[in-house]
Amino acid sequence: MSAARSRWSSVARTPVGACAGLLLLAVVVLAVLAPLLWGDRASVVDTAAIQQGPSDAHLLGTDNLGRDIFYRVLVATRLSLLLAVTATLLGVALGLVLGALPSVLPRGAGRFVTSVVNIAVAFPGLLLALFFAVIFGVGATGAVLAIGLAMAPAFARLTQTLSASVAGRDFVAAARTVGVGRMRLLVRHILPNIAEPLAVNATIGAGASLLAFSGLSFLGLGVQAPEYDWGRLLGEGLGRINLTPAPALAPCVAVVVTGLAFNLFGEAAAAALGVRTLSRQAVGARPLPPPAQDTAAGTAAHRPDTDERPVLAVENLQVAFPGPAGWTTPVRGVSFAVHPGEAVGVVGESGSGKSLTAMAVSRLVEHPAQVTARRLEFTGTPLLDSDERELRRLLGTSLAMVFQDPMSSFNPVTSMGRQLAEVAEHHQHLSRSAAFARAVDRLRAVRVPAPERRARQYPHEFSGGMRQRAMIGMGLMGDPRLIIADEPTTALDVTVQRQVLRLLTEVRDERATAILLISHDITVIARTCDRVLVMYAGRIVEDLPAADLFTAARHPYTRALLAAVPDLDTDRDRPLAVIPGRPPEPDRIPRGCAFAPRCPSADDHCRREDPEPVTHTVGHRIACWHPSQDATELVGIEAGIEAGAEAGAGAGAEETTTGGGTA
Structure with missing residues (x-):
């Protein structure tokens, strides 16, 4: 995408990033051309010039078979780089799988995978590489597997940490609300948003992989004769370092310069893109045991004088979180009901439990929190006891969420039209083109100008008010019976606030949709609900x-x-x-x-x-x-x-x- 290309081009424009990028480009060109240009000269055996020092004929001297060390160092660039990159890709791939598994596996299996990763991260990477090298045996293949497996735990931990940070964003919660499955949620919404920091850390990891691979070859566990890489050349030249240091120093310099180029480019990218590297990754929290069932009694939900069944019925709702001193209950005994076409406002200071109540009735409060209620029903369906697949279909088509921050409510790497169309594709089983056409129609319904063009744009190309309209349009992709609007006018100017509130009122009047409006502004609640x-x-x-x-x-x-x-x-002269x-x-x-x-x-x-x-x-x-x-x-x-x-x-x-x- 253009925004991503622009950010990466900004990395290349920094002095460190430009120098490191040019150096990496030179190494890659050398890896491609050196075997073609000097492969034969590097393999010529000259018994008359065995173990000679540097000369005009041999710039770095010769080895024990009279082969030119200078050309061998150049030709070894391809194998050294290829093996290091292969090991890095293997480590990143395994790390992605291990890091993503807890998001798609059942809770018990996910905890087991997380525990295995935590244990593996506690061991030094080089120690793990040596351990796996002994298991897989000597040779280039065994070394690649050893280094890849040794790198995987660190990338798995990084993936878990980054996934957890993205999983808390509003657009992920919105995707859960519409019933997007775990695997689709991971592939469409989480992994694309952590690809950039993972790419940066993979670049840095490639330098470490090159160093580790050279170390294994130096110890005789990596590349075997007749193949050779920089580590093997270093091992062969080390025995003569007191007499002729050039044969040992040349491959050593090649390893250091190339590894430094990888690391500097990765660090420059991290600084320019604002992402975190492996050396600064967060440590995952230890899982907590589930709480005991809270049996505190609550009061029955108040029902208006009507025979119509409520859209949402809540009795004695409680939400508890584990903590060092026991369980904390931020929502304790909430009871209310919302009927068709009714607008109910929720007000209170920050921390009063307004948003957490809305998240709980939307089934968006996740483990280790525990949600209990004497009664929690949406359109007559119990939300705490029903089948998960049935609830996804129900909430995905009949419940709409409008979140507080319109920027975090959408996936920044997916166009607006595709995000709206996902609801129709997933729940209404429309084709890709039909779902996109419906998305354009919904954008038009919420008065987004030029909806066909806007549907192909990305969230950062929308203003705050337009994103809130599009969020309401996403809710209208189905047939919502209830819209939960959590501070929908925060950070919007008064004119746009009025437009958003008017749009919610029109949706309510046209469709008899119930609205649960959360706000700090008690006057907005009074005039709207x-x-x-x-x-x-x-x-x-x-x-x-x-x-x-x-x-x-x-x-x-x-x-x-x-x-x-x-x-x-x-009186403006008196304190408020x-x-x-x-x-x-x-x-x-x-x-x-x-x-x-x-x-x-x-x-x-x-x-x-x-x-x-x-x-x-x-x-x-x-x-x-x-x-x-x-x-x-x-x-x-x-x-x-x-x-x-x-x-x-x-x-x-x-x-x-x-x-x-x-x-």
């Missing part, structure tokens, strides 16, 4: 209709959030209102009500016992021992926010294509 869930410390502390948010909010935390929202009448203190850490939830340390109404009862959600009015539930009864001060907040919203609506009332330019 039907109901509001206020979360704090992993629990829902208030559930009420959005229309009553500014007049009927009763929980002290909800009221504090509303009071912290500035409006057009806010803030909530004193900070939310508790998930592993340090205090006894009783988690908001008690920050609540002005808290008493000893609040600090002793955690309140359960109770019905305050129809459709309004509160988890508080002392809910407020005074709503007068909230009316002014509502009026100010309404005025600000109208002013913003006037500025962005006309639909534009601000997000349509090239980023």
Whole structure:
């Protein structure tokens, strides 16, 4: 691709990269031409010129059969380079397989492979090479196998580390949501994104492989007569180094210069591309045992007064993570329901468990975390007990995710059209051309200008707002019953925010699609959603209709959030209102009500016992021992926010294509 070619060309433009690249090119040209030009002269036996020193006739002298050492060093370039590169390719291939296996194998088998790699990495590479050389026997083939197997564990560890970093990106989570299988996920989404750092480390590894191969040949375990490489020539010339150092120094210099060229080019590429080398690879974490089943009771999900079955029903949802001091539960007893065509907003400070709740109901929380619930159903299908293949098909066609960061939501090495088309190919079994045509149609539906051209572009060629539209278009490739939008307007300007929110509303109205909207902006939630869930410390502390948010909010935390929202009448000479203190850490939830340390109404009862959600009015539930009864001060907040919203609506009332330019 053009972006990748541009990055690699930038490596060649650096002084170190240019010098190392030219040197490598010279070595490759020499490896190709030397045997053709001087192969015969390097093999001529001259018994009259045995073991002579450097002269005009023989620049580096002769060996014990009178053969010219200078020409032998030149001709040995091909075999030395070929064997080193072959061993490197073998090591990289085996490392890729070992590093990728934990991603596609069952959990137990994956752990076993990871443990084997961890044990192998603990041994020095040269020691492993010597061990395998003894097993495979002397000769070039045995040495290639030995060095390749010795290099494989380091590349396997690097592959595991890089794969883990990519596996956490939003576009991988999106692919899982649409039901992409493990093997396809690995080949299409993970390996292409780690190919560049692996190529850099393979270049550096080739220099180490050349040195290791020369060492084995020097010890007599590598290339055998009549073949010869630099290591064998070094071994033959070492016995005469006190009398004639040239026969030993020449192959030694060739090994050092070529190995240095590989290493310098790899390091220059690493510096220019910003990737990590084998010497800086991370150490994988040790797997943790599964937790005991959490049997804590939760409250039943509140259901609106309707006979229609909810699209999403959640009761007593809990998400636990292992830690040094035991299990931490960032989401503890969350219960709610989302009905067809309903928009439910989730608000709260960072760390309150909003996004983790969305990830849990989407089946995107992976081991070693444990997700438990009394009831977790999507369109009537239990998400925790159903067959994995059935869930992939269901979630891939009926659930859409719109992530917070639109740049990380797409695979950077695949065109936008192909990424959208993958959903139709995988679940609707459309042909490649038909799926691409549907992708273009979905881009047109979300108002992406020139969709045919845009579908062939890559994510970096889209602006932030356009990427969010394309993300919604990906969700519409199927027939979504629920759209989970996790901070979909973060880092977007107000005009583009309005367009994205309007697009979600239109999708909801046209298709009766339910929406679960997560946001820090409580005013956005109030104007977009039907109901509001206020979360704090992993629990829902208030559930009420959005229309009553500014007049009927009763929980002290909800009221504090509303009071912290500035409006057009806010006195700019006074400090902005803030909530004193900070939310508790998930592993340090205090006894009783988690908001008690920050609540002005808290008493000893609040600090002793955690309140359960109770019905305050129809459709309004509160988890508080002392809910407020005074709503007068909230009316002014509502009026100010309404005025600000109208002013913003006037500025962005006309639909534009601000997000349509090239980023």
